[in-house]
Amino acid sequence: HTTGVVDVDWFREEKQTRQVITVDREKAAMNGISEEQITRAISIALSGTVVDLFHLSKEKEEVNIVLQLPKKYRARLDSLLNISLRSEKNADAPLVPLRELVKVSKEKELQTLYRKNLKPVIYVTGDVAGEVESPVYAILDMNKKLAGLKGRDFGGNGEKVKIYNLFQPFSDNQPAIKWDGEWHITLEVFRDLGLAFCVVMILIYILMVGWFKDFVTPVVIMAAIPFSLIGILPAHWGLGAFFTATSMIGFMAGAGIVVRNSIILVDFIELRLSQGEPLEKAVVDAGAIRFRPMLLTALAVVVGASVILADPIFQGLAISLMFGEIASLLISRMAVPVFYFMVKKNHIRKSVVFK
Secondary structure (H helix, E strand, O other), X not given: OOOOXXXXXXXXXXXXEEEEXXXXXXXXHHOOOOHHHHHHHHHHHHHOEEEEEEOOOOOOOOEEEEEOOOHHHHOOXXXXXXXXXXXXXXXXXXXXXXXXXXEEEEEEOOOOOEEEOOEEEOOEEEEEOOOOOOHHHHHHHHHHHHOOOEHHXXXXXXXXXXXXXXXXXOXXXXXXXXXXXXXXXXXXXXXXXXXXXXXXXXXXXXXXXXXXXXXXXXXXXXXXXHHHHHHHHHHHHHOOOOOOHHHHHHHHHHHHHHHHHHHHHHHHHXXXXXXXXXXXXXXXXXXXXXXXXXXXXXXHHHHHHHHHOOOOOOHHHHHHHHHXXXXXXXXXXXXXXXXXXXXXXXXXXXXXXXX
């Protein structure tokens, strides 16, 4: 039992038997009754057959008149076997009960076989509810318990039952567990978002290298991006919200604003340096003077994102934008100038000495 996991079920059927009616051809032939006549009688009794149409004056369509056993007799095999038949070739032949013309036997019912990508599987389904809203935490708890399963207990040769998340087992020779459904979709979403974020960061770096004509300055600018996590993660914990895909999207969107603020600081520092101001003073002035436009940007983001803060789907997006921007505002105005000073101080001093 795992907290928050409800409606657990599996696609494994219990062993069942079915009753098979087989025509005794020898007895049927002795009574002049054909196999087809017996089969037709059983089919009419169970499934029914349309014998005529009934027309109602106030109805547009006719109503079928169906010949069929009542439901209470169809539910019991004994009632079905009480049906009597007479030979179609001899109208004076006696009625013969169906139980004297057939044999009833029991057979094991074939179970439904489920496959995924041509591999046999048994689906175990469940849902999360209550105090657990995200499948991440429930699956992590269940993985701890599943780690105690022995592969030999399920027909395998290994010590443990291997657990798969994104990919399906290559072979069905060994027992394995594959998490699917919402968890699989969640992993794919975060994987694709992560790859997209990396591509965007590379493109931003290339653009800034072309603008600043330097390979180190863009690194200083982009170093402020992780600072937004200092506000995002504690905010999710404090508000009791889960870090979802929309939270990831908010972090990625906020990264562009963080880079913009860092560019404002670095561009101001280089402007003051070009005017002959010492590096130490240019760095301090950048954090003080350019704080106002950064503050206005942060306030605009906070006010705009607050509209969707109460939305159950986009709450993570709002939290990431609001608190990520606040954390970046407070930290990057100090961290980016300091990083720039640490990276450029030796380079500028050498340039001065050379001149």
